[in-house]
Amino acid sequence: MHEFTERAALAKALSDYIGAALAARVARDGMASLAVSGGRTPTDFFEELSTRDLPWSKIAITLVDERWVRETSDRSNAALVRHHLLRNRAAGAKFVPLANDAPTPEAGLFAVNEALEDLSWPLAAAVLGMGDDGHTASFFPGGDHLDEAIDPAGSLGLIPMHAPAAGEPRITLTLPVLLAADALALHIEGEGKRAVLVKAQGEGPATDMPIRAVLRAPRPLDIFWAP
Numbered sequence: 001m002h003e004f005t006e007r008a009a010l011a012k013a014l015s016d017y018i019g020a021a022l023a024a025r026v027a028r029d030g031m032a033s034l035a036v037s038g039g040r041t042p043t044d045f046f047e048e049l050s051t052r053d054l055p056w057s058k059i060a061i062t063l064v065d066e067r068w069v070r071e072t073s074d075r076s077n078a079a080l081v082r083h084h085l086l087r088n089r090a091a092g093a094k095f096v097p098l099a100n101d102a103p104t105p106e107a108g109l110f111a112v113n114e115a116l117e118d119l120s121w122p123l124a125a126a127v128l129g130m131g132d133d134g135h136t137a138s139f140f141p142g143g144d145h146l147d148e149a150i151d152p153a154g155s156l157g158l159i160p161m162h163a164p165a166a167g168e169p170r171i172t173l174t175l176p177v178l179l180a181a182d183a184l185a186l187h188i189e190g191e192g193k194r195a196v197l198v199k200a201q202g203e204g205p206a207t208d209m210p211i212r213a214v215l216r217a218p219r220p221l222d223i224f225w226a227p
């Protein structure tokens with residue numbers, strides 16, 4: 001657990017952490033991939049990371065999950081990445097969105113999977129967020145494909161998700177893909193999210209608070225929190 005008194009300090013430390021993972025993978029393989037979350041939390045982190053001196057032309061960025069909306073929607077995680085991360089030095093990175101013009105995630109799944117083949121796998125780094133209901137990525141309580149998505153031995157890398165609290169249809173990377181990342185971070189801010197984290201660290205089914213599937217995985221998870 002990395003705790004900060006200021007959100008700006010968190011953004012710098014998380015950028016150091018992710019930047020180191022990306023640089024190490026580029027040094028080893030000549031390329032690296034990063035998956036980031038959407039929502040409201042990552043804006044400051046994205047803007048800080050975008051200024052870092054990294055080999056961006058060798059780095060591909062995708063999302064951990066996406067709402068199945070057009071990029072003109074203010075709900076689009078891809079739009080958030082384009083506005084706040086793919087700028088400054090990071091403007092040279094390749095971006096592979098998780099949504100396309102198909103009417104549903106099921107209809108668009110094949111094309112997204114094909115586009116993701118351009119990334120280098122496993123991910124060098126993944127940054128997760130967490131909702132107040134304990135969802136992470138689009139692993140929502142009550143999700144129609146939740147069991148498959150959080151199966152650590154599952155064979156799928158990308159899966160559609162429909163859930164009562166999700167707002168719109170979703171598409172998400174699955175747990176095994178996220179757990180395979182060289183560096184895995186959970187980025188949360190505010191006292192409310194900290195209380196949700198403490199609750200998730202207690203007992204109970206992972207399907208009630210799907211972040212538990214990550215917290216209980218046998219691999220390191222770096223949690224970044226600021227008030």
Ligand SMILES: O=C1O[C@H](COP(=O)(O)O)[C@@H](O)[C@H](O)[C@H]1O
Pocket residue numbers: 036037038039040041042064065066067077128129130131132136137138
């Ligand atoms: O819907 C989503 O929510 C979570 C949490 O978002 P936040 O607004 O509470 O930061 C996010 O991690 C996920 O990527 C997004 O699709």
